[in-house]
Amino acid sequence: MSTETLFRRIADYASRADPYPLYAELREHGAVRQDDGSYLVGTYDEIAALLHDPRISSDRRRRTVPDALGPGQDDVPPAFIGLDDPEHDRLRRLAMRPFGPPHSPGRVDALRGEITRIAGELADGFADGKRIDVVDDFAYPLPVTVICRLLGVPSEDEPRFRTWSDSIVAGFDATPDEDPEQRLRSATEARRAMALYLGELAESRRGHPTGDMLSALVNDEGPEGSLNPIELMTTSVLLLIAGHETTVNLITNGVLTLLRHPDALARLRDDPALMPQAVEELLRYEPPVQMLPQRTPLADIEVSGVTIPQGAPLILVLASGNRDPLRFAEPDRFDITRPDNQHLGFGSGIHSCFGAPLARLETQIALTTLLPRLGDLRLVEDPPPYRTNQVLRGPRHLLVEAAG
Numbered sequence: 001m002s003t004e005t006l007f008r009r010i011a012d013y014a015s016r017a018d019p020y021p022l023y024a025e026l027r028e029h030g031a032v033r034q035d036d037g038s039y040l041v042g043t044y045d046e047i048a049a050l051l052h053d054p055r056i057s058s059d060r061r062r063r064t065v066p067d068a069l070g071p072g073q074d075d076v077p078p079a080f081i082g083l084d085d086p087e088h089d090r091l092r093r094l095a096m097r098p099f100g101p102p103h104s105p106g107r108v109d110a111l112r113g114e115i116t117r118i119a120g121e122l123a124d125g126f127a128d129g130k131r132i133d134v135v136d137d138f139a140y141p142l143p144v145t146v147i148c149r150l151l152g153v154p155s156e157d158e159p160r161f162r163t164w165s166d167s168i169v170a171g172f173d174a175t176p177d178e179d180p181e182q183r184l185r186s187a188t189e190a191r192r193a194m195a196l197y198l199g200e201l202a203e204s205r206r207g208h209p210t211g212d213m214l215s216a217l218v219n220d221e222g223p224e225g226s227l228n229p230i231e232l233m234t235t236s237v238l239l240l241i242a243g244h245e246t247t248v249n250l251i252t253n254g255v256l257t258l259l260r261h262p263d264a265l266a267r268l269r270d271d272p273a274l275m276p277q278a279v280e281e282l283l284r285y286e287p288p289v290q291m292l293p294q295r296t297p298l299a300d301i302e303v304s305g306v307t308i309p310q311g312a313p314l315i316l317v318l319a320s321g322n323r324d325p326l327r328f329a330e331p332d333r334f335d336i337t338r339p340d341n342q343h344l345g346f347g348s349g350i351h352s353c354f355g356a357p358l359a360r361l362e363t364q365i366a367l368t369t370l371l372p373r374l375g376d377l378r379l380v381e382d383p384p385p386y387r388t389n390q391v392l393r394g395p396r397h398l399l400v401e402a403a404g
């Protein structure tokens, strides 16, 4: 079949459970032009180089093809994930002040006890003999509760922002046979509603800080000043969405992959100190962010002998780079002791994941909490039903029950 339709085949829901053979095909061709003029890149070295190349823009306003978060679609400007330096750098540093080093080195680690408690309570709900949906009963509520605590968003508002979040995330979805315009409109409306909601919440903390990140973002002024009200809204939306839509998939993929690999599971149960390495291997082997859907070259750029023209939408398939045999030995093997595992699961370069320390901690604690139970569980359905989204990929449900 023609490589021109490769992205359509990847986006096809039938490929969701196992897109990896299509990624292998992509790697054979280097940079692949699609019939809509966009380009796909799936080899490790090329993706890494492009992610470090200042001629590759993340600025949504430079896009030639409108998307859910783009200009003309939306009166709310992009968050820093959709901006280039120096704007990106200023906003990322302001957002980092209350989150991580050098100003707040203890913020993530301070959550350790609470994450362990929440994971334990959720796992206690796994009564013997009962069928469990790992997604709805564990992997979704854990990161949502944690990001709410971190930001200072009341958990009882979860049903409201879940609907917005679903619409925003559906905006990245290119699954064929749906109404793309309606999807973009819903995503834009949801993003605006969530921005207003978080903006009001943050404003209510002005002068009345409650120890959370929204309070810090609205009250603390560093040498570089602070976020203006619009920046505060776009940053909060980004943190709330990025803070849970991805981690749920990493935890779920972790359970699925360990149940499919009993040897790795047994090894981890014998030696739980391997958990940090196992989580890195999961980020390589089944990364929740499969691809970065649209970068824009600011000049003509040559990749593997193909010239990608200035302005052409560029899709970097991280999950394919993670299985590149030129970079990883036996890339299709799940190996929790893999050395030199510099995967692309958190991206690379200036936009590499802001929340990686939190995502790692949550997933390590989540899987460690489940470890004693996993040996007695079996998958009810394999492969499980997946979400439609090919960018943020993961099971929609993962039913498990007592083995035997």
Ligand code: HEM
Pocket (backbone or CB within 6 Å): 058, 080, 081, 082, 092, 238, 239, 242, 243, 244, 246, 247, 250, 287, 288, 289, 292, 344, 345, 346, 347, 348, 350, 351, 352, 353, 354, 355, 356, 358, 359
């Ligand atoms: C397993 C969970 C996670 C995965 C796989 C993941 C993955 C990624 C990836 C691949 C990027 C790069 C995007 C790009 O280059 O355009 C990214 C960026 C980002 N992530 Fe995560 N992420 C996760 C969890 C989190 C969490 C928990 C937070 C927030 C607390 C977060 C906040 C962000 C932000 C704000 C950015 C934008 C960084 C920038 O533009 O400088 N992520 N993430």
